[in-house]
Amino acid sequence: MDFSLTEDQRALRAGMRELMERRFPRARLRAVVDAEGGGGAAAGEGAGTGAGAVDRGLWRELGAAGFFALRLPEAAGGVGLGLPEAVLAFEEAGRALLPGPLAATHLAAGLAATGAPVAGVPVAGAAVAGAAEGEAVVTALDTAGAGHGGAVLVEHLASADAVLVLGDGDAGIRTAKEIGSSAEAVRSVDPATPLHRVPGGVAPAAAGERSSGEQGAGAGRGTAARLRREAALLTAAQQLGSAVRTVETAVAHARERVQFGRAIGAFQAVQHLCASMLVRAETARSVVYAAAVTEDPGDIAAAVLLADEAAVRNARDCLQVHGGMGFTWEADVHLHLKRAWVRAEQWQTAAAAEEELAAGLMSTGARCL
Amino acid sequence: MDFSLTEDQRALRAGMRELMERRFPRARLRAVVDAEGGGGAAAGEGAGTGAGAVDRGLWRELGAAGFFALRLPEAAGGVGLGLPEAVLAFEEAGRALLPGPLAATHLAAGLAATGAPVAGVPVAGAAVAGAAEGEAVVTALDTAGAGHGGAVLVEHLASADAVLVLGDGDAGIRTAKEIGSSAEAVRSVDPATPLHRVPGGVAPAAAGERSSGEQGAGAGRGTAARLRREAALLTAAQQLGSAVRTVETAVAHARERVQFGRAIGAFQAVQHLCASMLVRAETARSVVYAAAVTEDPGDIAAAVLLADEAAVRNARDCLQVHGGMGFTWEADVHLHLKRAWVRAEQWQTAAAAEEELAAGLMSTGARCL
């Protein structure tokens, strides 16, 4: 057993961090956020009308760096790595608050590579074929996330070429145009994540096309469930990155901000807030990484729970450490909090994760080592 | 509106505190606790066999001071006061960690004074007739508290003369001997509160006797529900007293205990623990007092929730402030915690209180002033 990162994994992480810092520095994040109509959460519309649109240039660079093709076989033009490496890359994206439907495009790239009808997923033309290279932007519609009235929120729909639709058991690809025709823009709480509300009843495949479910119930069910789990884990990895980043931000502020004649980081109340943040982040890290290794549904549910909690609560504590400064639009703290809220609503809710883990307690243990 | 205590209420509270300090000083509490077989929670049996027995002399003194007859009309030999005054007296008892079935005896005194069959409650001989004077010890059996297998825990059964039985709708008095015949002593977690487990199916009245329910469903139901609510509130008042006391204990320790060259109360971590304790106690105080005035079921449910929480969490924080010292048998902190656990299980659980309050949200508001 050696749970530590390998040298290659360290290098991958460093490379990804360097890529994010170079190609998506803070100025670029602020440009996305501040361009957004000057309105923010409380202002006009914004979503889907250019504001918060996916930066195609950046998307291609991510593709060139292997972000989407990370897990494709080298023979298929991929990097040939696994879920642990993908998790490291997504952690860095979360750390940088990189916007866009990263998980959906990453998963769609995997589907495309195997080619229709392998794995039972039909490919809607070139859109998904370009996912691995970052030529296509693929977002996702998870019908299991349907709320009151059966509607679902879809991120970055206006920027997307295709939509990965996860049905009850089957999965499929539809064009963004198709889905967009019935969608309505929503004033997103996160200025960097435009959202559309899509009415219920969307099927994974357009009439006449085959969705993965039609290959046979077993495989179909497995495909959608597996994609949902992987998406949940990759999203948890982004939450982890955000949680780690807000600890650093809080600590940096606490060292610099002087009140009552000393750095506020010398006050136990602030010290202990920061310490609790680190505990949350490191705890989340251990389960997210382990779930990437085991791919076990229970481990993934644990990763979702603890990473969501770490991202949301760390962002709030970071805001508290920043005091009034943290309440301003100019500070980045709120961007972490809002994105963490968005991600926490995706793929698997806390309630579902807790029920999954509770059910797991009934099957006999032996979950160790 | 004047929510403050009246002069008379202040005097009553001071008198009760003085009574408790004189007649049940710490040495006496420790005698009860330490006599208890030297075993404590983890030791032999203890319950019901003398250890933790109700002190009859003290009980009579409480009776003489009007503790049990507080709400009886003066014409009936009572003090003629109301629920607010009873709550103040019970708060002081909780503060002193006075053991014994205080609420049950107090309620039984009220029933006795009205005399059978008024209010539809038959009186089992002299036992309950002496409750007001502290000549009788009356404990309670709340059939609504039945757990798995229908069994109920009853406190101080071996010391009691009579048992106030609260059924689904009706209430009645049975002799302790009757109830005790099928009871089994339990190793109580609280060394000052002996417990017996009584099997399910106990009726409020012995065969052939009349219970309050037989007077007509409406009145009967009302009686049992009213008694349960009053008991819950008087118990919440004891929780409040304990919560207030543990703040004081924690603060006193924090001022005296020196580590790292200063009183630990100068460390923000300790200061903030103590401040949070005070907030909990004062919040609980406001709802407990208000519920005593309004007697509204929703207010009582709020009092139960917040007082239970204040007592349990304050005792735990008090223990944390005390560090290792708080973990010893010699310190009183654990006695507050254990008693708070016992009281939190009585009359109304947190789940029931929350459901009651939730249901109240559906009836239109106007709960203010």
Add this chain to the structure above:
Amino acid sequence: MDLSCTEDEEDFRHRLRAWLRRVLPALPPRPDPADWPARRAYDCGWQRMLHDAGYAGLHWPREAGGKGATPTQHLIFLEETERAGAPYVGANFVGLLHAGPTIAAEGTAGQRARWLPPILRGDEVWCQGFSEPEAGSDLAALRTRAVRDGDDYVVSGSKIWTSHAEVADWCELLVRTAPVTPDTPRHRGISWLALPMDAPGVTVRPLRTLAGTAEFAEVFLDEVRVPVANRVGAENDGWRVTMVTLSFERGTAFVGEVVACRRVLESLARTARANGRWDDPVLRRRLGRLAADCTALWRLTQWNVSEAQRTGGVPGVGGSVFKLRFSQVRQELYDAAAEVLGADALDAGREWVVDRLSSLSYTIAAGTSQIQRNIVAERILGLPKGR
């Protein structure tokens, strides 16, 4: 422990209700939140109506032009206006609740005559210039300097978190009139000035919050001349002058907000029932617990008001206990709202979503929860001074 109203109080409540029933339907439509001049006009119009009906300065002493009402009457006023959906105090907040009372307590007769009546009539709007970028929790660290030059002070510096600055006539300003030295503690050397907002050298820049709105502003002061006659209290005594009002509270500071909490909670319950989430016991019990918390906030308010009535005023420290609980409950309330909304909590067009963002300031503004706990620990519990 009497929670019922006296005959006088009932009478006051009924007359107020009758008046509100009469006037509220005739109010103009609420202004766009981003239109500051319209907001000012609306708020001042409401204040003028209150004035004409005899409700202006209800809690101010009679000598200052107020009604000398008891804390309970003030509580009833705030409760009834909130429940009736009457306008909030808005632009008149600082004038009615801080600057005015400060002038009433510490100003000269001339200052009172000049500044108080326009506040009560809704003619003049005040804003507050206390906090600075480097002086937040540590207000006494303020650096804005005022140098005496003849009959004027020349003031330079910057202030932050100033509401209604765009439309205010006056700013109650704390400035440093003597430098901090080893012999001069930081709380000395501060003076209180009434700054005319139209004075040359005053620049107002809106400050956008994380909720996306600009409820606050920064105020930059570049050699602004303020007449010495605008100083309330003695030179270098401004800290005490300010704290007299800040630390004097009658328990009524959050009455409207507490009433609103209950309303939001009931509305959440109805929404949950409509969208099916009410069937989830985890959520339902959470709302039940919040009902207990809201009840407690109301009872704590009544408690503090009664204590204020009995003793003539609650020291500000008593309010710390309330504020700690209030801030926490308010944030938990909006977290529960998000739970009720589910994914729709991401839609800023939905009710409560922007309120949820705004509620993030509760544990920070007007004394962070950390500072409040220090106050409780040191001033109420008597623990040794920390840090």
Add this chain to the structure above:
Amino acid sequence: MDLSCTEDEEDFRHRLRAWLRRVLPALPPRPDPADWPARRAYDCGWQRMLHDAGYAGLHWPREAGGKGATPTQHLIFLEETERAGAPYVGANFVGLLHAGPTIAAEGTAGQRARWLPPILRGDEVWCQGFSEPEAGSDLAALRTRAVRDGDDYVVSGSKIWTSHAEVADWCELLVRTAPVTPDTPRHRGISWLALPMDAPGVTVRPLRTLAGTAEFAEVFLDEVRVPVANRVGAENDGWRVTMVTLSFERGTAFVGEVVACRRVLESLARTARANGRWDDPVLRRRLGRLAADCTALWRLTQWNVSEAQRTGGVPGVGGSVFKLRFSQVRQELYDAAAEVLGADALDAGREWVVDRLSSLSYTIAAGTSQIQRNIVAERILGLPKGR
């Protein structure tokens, strides 16, 4: 990120399992927890069996008579013994996990030869004399004095929280050999002595905890003579000598406890199913969340062990993160147990009820959570020194 075992590790695990299957059924019955001599005999008997089977001092260096196992092997050993229900290290805790490693690292050849083999064989039991009534979190405030008199130290003072004192042969004792002066920081002037527990002047008094048991003792020292030859390390260098071992950790400190957490949780779930409480989603989801927490504790352990293996050892500060989470989860686990039991949580005869009481020490013992957070803030996060 490899969570699978190597062939060597699998082999180690299988041999251990086979041995445990063979020997555990033949163990004598567990002694009464109140019978200290019987407990000593039982624990030492088990240690002797481990010794004879080649498992004694698994994690000790070979030079000290240990097996020089990797942290992963040690993890496997602790995991398998806990899962098999093998005896806990018990009376041999201090000898195997602290005093022994200290002597191994800092003792002379003679000291190692004298003290280490009996620890590994289960012949001699050690206890720990560090904490004092006035020196808890602030260990360096210890006052027990040792005055040199010829070839002896004469030691007076008192120690607290000493486990197994009644039956220990030796006590690793921290004493003050030089007074604290303005020039001598408190961490200097402390020495490490091996105290024979049968020396005249040593009195042991059981200390009853809130769980009602006497798991700890106070040790009173009245002019006890300890040979200077029993000092490990230089005079006045005892703080460093002690911290070398205390601060060196391979991530394995809580392996057994983490395995036990999971077992308790599964048992809670079964009990809840049996008594019907499983149908309450509030409880069920709470247990689900605890499952995530238990998983996290196990993964954090694997993480720390792997880091220790990679770097040669985890500094103690890394353990602070783990301990903070562990203490909290452990207490929440027993609160959930009370929820499962309902009113039966008041019956100390029921499973988990006394464990719940014991768990109250988790946030206090071996560094309170407050101290741990200080360590995390200052030593890991690099925040300025507080207080």
